Amino acid sequence: MGTLLVGCGSEAVSVAPDTARPVNILQLNAANQRDVMRFSGEIESHQASKLAFRVPGTVEQILVREGEWVKAGQVIARLDPHDFQVNVNETKARLSEARAAHKLAQIELKRTRLAAADNAVSGVNVDRAISAEARARANVTMLQQSLKKASDALRYSQLTAPFDGVIGQRFIDEFEQTAPGLSVVSLHQPNQLEAVVDVPENQIAMLKKGMAAQVQWYQQDSQVKAVITEIATLPDTLKQTYEVTLALTEPTSSLFPGKTVNVQFEQAELSGGYCLPTAAVKVKNGVTQVVTVKQGSAVHVPVNVVSQRHDSLCVEGALQSGDKVVTAGSMFLKEGDALTLLNDTGAQS
Numbered sequence: 001m002g003t004l005l006v007g008c009g010s011e012a013v014s015v016a017p018d019t020a021r022p023v024n025i026l027q028l029n030a031a032n033q034r035d036v037m038r039f040s041g042e043i044e045s046h047q048a049s050k051l052a053f054r055v056p057g058t059v060e061q062i063l064v065r066e067g068e069w070v071k072a073g074q075v076i077a078r079l080d081p082h083d084f085q086v087n088v089n090e091t092k093a094r095l096s097e098a099r100a101a102h103k104l105a106q107i108e109l110k111r112t113r114l115a116a117a118d119n120a121v122s123g124v125n126v127d128r129a130i131s132a133e134a135r136a137r138a139n140v141t142m143l144q145q146s147l148k149k150a151s152d153a154l155r156y157s158q159l160t161a162p163f164d165g166v167i168g169q170r171f172i173d174e175f176e177q178t179a180p181g182l183s184v185v186s187l188h189q190p191n192q193l194e195a196v197v198d199v200p201e202n203q204i205a206m207l208k209k210g211m212a213a214q215v216q217w218y219q220q221d222s223q224v225k226a227v228i229t230e231i232a233t234l235p236d237t238l239k240q241t242y243e244v245t246l247a248l249t250e251p252t253s254s255l256f257p258g259k260t261v262n263v264q265f266e267q268a269e270l271s272g273g274y275c276l277p278t279a280a281v282k283v284k285n286g287v288t289q290v291v292t293v294k295q296g297s298a299v300h301v302p303v304n305v306v307s308q309r310h311d312s313l314c315v316e317g318a319l320q321s322g323d324k325v326v327t328a329g330s331m332f333l334k335e336g337d338a339l340t341l342l343n344d345t346g347a348q349s
């Protein structure tokens with residue numbers, strides 16, 4: 001209670017103390033002791049592919065629809081086979097001709113060798129016969145490979161499914177021209193889903209293969225368990241983040257490829273430490289500290305930052321469960337300032 005003297009011999013007049021400052025607080029509990037990391041990501045199929053023909057041509061038939069299940073080896077689309085069949089037939093005819101020429105060259109070589117044995121022809125004629133037989137034999141081999149190539153091209157005019165799955169999208173219509181590598185349909189396996197997230201470089205070292213996580217999505221209270229299966233060792237060129245892939249270990253019909261999800265990792269509990277909102281931590285005179293509320297007054301507690309997230313800092317210091325930490329405006333508080341609580345909620349998990 002302060003006093004104010006007015007004039008000589010005046011009575012002391014009482015003045016109300018400074019009004020207590022209202023603050024928002026966070027009450028520490030075990031949930032704060034977990035080092036939690038959260039990332040946004042997207043659901044993808046473990047097995048997915050965009051299918052394309054290996055040869056150019058005109059699309060004659062597309063035999064599937066979007067959303068249709070297909071089996072491995074099932075024909076998905078066909079090109080007009082006319083030109084490919086003509087090439088096969090032509091190559092077969094040329095191969096038959098080459099085999100006949102090779103047979104004749106063998107006969108001529110045999111005759112020439114017999115004649116040379118009787119001194120009827122010179123050795124030069126024998127050499128020529130040997131060379132002619134070798135050329136004929138090589139021509140047969142070459143055309144055999146050409147026939148194989150032509151037969152493969154005819155086979156490639158049919159696009160087949162490499163694995164069981166669902167047709168996701170169709171990118172081309174019948175009677176359109178296509179080229180090697182130009183996607184015709186996409187195929188994916190919806191029963192084996194993964195969550196893929198991008199992790200900043202300052203957090204990637206905290207994740208390990210086999211680490212468990214929880215996957216959540218919009219307007220759903222439920223969550224699905226997942227486990228890390230892949231961690232990229234090189235960052236994305238533009239985003240400078242590392243791609244982390246998690247396999248979903250529980251089946252659910254609510255998730256499908258392309259859906260946006262949130263992935264949460266819970267690290268081991270901090271020994272004597274807590275994770276707090278970034279605004280709750282301040283640095284004054286080179287000392288990192290937080291402000292707690294004890295008996296209605298501000299009490300500064302020195303802390304050490306042990307890790308950092310995009311929205312929180314994990315600190316260690318003389319803190320314990322039940323302490324009430326000011327979450328905003330701590331920069332303007334002095335030791336012993338009178339405080340009143342606007343809220344008294346538990347920690348966010």
